Amino acid sequence: MKKILISTLSILGLLLLNSCTDLTENVLDEASASGLTDKQAADGNLAPVYALLPTLFTHTVYFAIQEISTDEAILPYRGGTDWGDNGIYVAMHQHTHGSTDPNLRSNWLVLTQGISRAVTALSTLPANKDSNVKTYIAEARGMRAYYNMLLLDLFGVVFVKDDPQGFSEVRRGEAAYEYVKSELLAVEPDLLTTVGAGRLSKAGAWGLLARLYLNAAVYRDRYAAQFTFKPDDMDKVTEYCDKIIGTGQYQLSKDYFAIFNSDNNTNKELIFTVDQRAELNGHNRLAYFSLSGDQFPLPAFPAANGTDGPAITPEFYRTWVNAYAPQDPAGIDPRFFKQNWTVPADSCVAEANFNMNRGILRGQQYGLLRVNGAFLRCGTNYRVGKLFNVTRNKSTLPVNFTEQVNYTVAGSDYSTGFRVLKYEFSKKSASGRNLGDADISIVRLADVYLMRAEAKLRKGDAAAALADVNTVRAARTSPAPALSTMTLDLLLRERGFELYWEMVRRTDLIRFGKYEDSWTEKTNTDKQKRIFPIPQTAIDGASNLPGYLTQNPGY
Known part of the structure; x- marks a missing residue:
């Protein structure tokens, strides 16, 4: 089964690299392999849908554009010899990046390939007779929505695609937002309450819906001078956060850093994660990315040091x-x-x-x-x-x-x-740099409380917002002192304290109207930088279809 899966994923990757824009690829159905049970075939269909999450959350992919573009992280040309990379990290931080940025292209490829794999799974799973198929279909469709949600946030587009052999419909703005929302709403009833780490559960979908509604004002009018947060949207944020909190299934971790430990796979604060247990060959590089080249965290590995990467501003x-x-x-x-x-x-x-x-x-x-x-x-x-x-x-x-x-x-x-x-x-590493087996949070309970606090605050209920923020501050061992007031500026600050280095900062700064602010080595105030350019390779790949994929304004 493993050989079949690996060869399939390799071929799919090659197909996507050659045709990443229209998401067209050949369907290789593991279910047709002889000797597989329905359960094995169904697992083989679903596994590739999740398999790209560790790649997405590596240090030079999603982290690079969500953090280094903000006031949380800066990556200079260290000593004039390290991390020069043709100036891409300087440009990202200064908001002068362009459509040839290789890290932007990596994000685009991973997300479009994730959509493509989800479409492949959705085309093959219905014929499978395994009892889990209904749930697997919901997960694949939910993951297609999640990858599209990230494309919407980063690049301002989504791809609507059901037929693996067909072309995708490109949507932007409110139409794109409505599509992602409708997909998450459609799959939520068929998702399970518990499915284990790394898979999309019902609560995971609720968390994504809360985040989507919270950012709806941005997605509807990306370049607005001031975003309009509709009361109905904020009510939906509160509704889905209430659902998660009301299950009693999740708990705020008393030890804050235990949320990010190597054994965090069963941490009850985590709701939806990138599963990177060592037995799954996890490869989380976030641990050593920022450390000095002379810091060696593991006595067993004298070559496993930091990279002198990003610092905080x-x-x-x-x-x-x-x-x-x-x-x-x-x-x-x-x-x-x-x-x-x-x-x-x-x-x-x-x-x-x-x-x-x-x-x-x-x-x-x-x-x-x-x-x-x-x-x-x-x-x-x-x-x-x-x-x-x-x-x-x-x-x-x-x-x-x-x-x-x-x-x-x-x-x-x-x-x-x-x-x-x-x-x-x-x-558990074999080299000190592989098997970075701390699961990476996509949605966790503290963020749920903070999203609910923001929704309430934007509707004028500062007291309820304050209570939610103080719940998070009080949850940890030796808790931070309670706050006595709550404003939007304080709430953004609290999100920074709680969620730093967790790849939400760019999205937060845009929503709070702070992305055009100045900080160390960054003075650009161009609103068009709120979304990234579509990679030039994707534009070129779609050039034979006039008007199919147009570049974002300002690039």
Whole structure:
């Protein structure tokens, strides 16, 4: 079965790369393979629909455009040698990106291929006699809606397609929004309450519907000077959030960072996730993306280090500082930082006790000391101490993360910018960089409370909104102090505190009217940057069909 599935997915990928715009592909029906039970065939039809989620949520695909385009993340040309990438990360952050950006193309390809796979599954599953087929059809159709929802949010288009051999109908604006909404509403009754991690459940669909209604004003009128949030839409947000909360099936995690641990597969806060357990060969790179090249989280792997990637901007850091001044946010908000161990210089630590601090990392960093490719030992233990940029051939430069980071030579050096370690490194890895088995949240309960708070606030009920926000703040061990007032600016700040690095920031900033604001190295105020350009390869691929796929304004 595995050989059949792998070969099928490979062929589908090649077909899509050659014809990604109209989503036309040959249908390869696993159900026709001899020797398969109906259940095996049905599983084989549905599995490819979900299989692209780990690819979508890698660090240089969805993360790159949802976070680096915002005030939460900045990725400079590190030391003049790393992450230059022809300026694509600078352009993304400054909103000067264009239609040839390879990361935009990667997002487009993954999403259109996901739609294509869903269409293939929907064309073959009805003939299957397995008892799960009705649910599988709902999941495939729901995932087609989800991929289209992301296309709508990112590129302003959706593809309406039912016949695998036919062309897609392209919709934009309110017609696109209504299509995604109608599809999610249609499948919700046939989804199950519990299906396990990584699959679309009834509550997952409710969460997506709440998010869709919350952003309806944006999707209807993308370039509005001020978005109009209809009361009926906000009521729907509240309705679907109430449904999720009312099930009692989900709980806010007392340990905030446990939501992002390697063993989070059964965490009750998670509602809809990217399933990346090690036994499924998960490949979550979010753990090491931001760390220094001289931070090695796993004693077993002396080559598994960080990449000196993105940092948070000083503006985003200052939202924390300003919220809790004169106190340090690390001592008052459990979402900011988790101290797993305190290491004085030249100490020895057993491998089992070596566990990196989590959250926003500031100042001088301590960790495993590596010389000539091997970690220093103290008998059976490991020596830890003050880190220097040895891997960058700057052995006298401390790994001392600073608040300031920018595109100057000094501001883009290897230690500039406070870093983020939110997702835990996998200890099941075979190399330190594969099997990043922390499931990635698509919808979780804290976001549900915050969406409901926003819907209530936009209808004028600040007291109810405040109660929901304080519910989230109070849920964690050593809870953050309760707030006494609630405004839209405070609510956006709270979403940043709770959901940073979770790939929702761009969508949030647009909805709150802040995407045209200025922050470090970004001053562009062009409203047309609220959606990305359709990749030029897709435009070129559709050039034989005049008017079929037109470029978004401003590109």
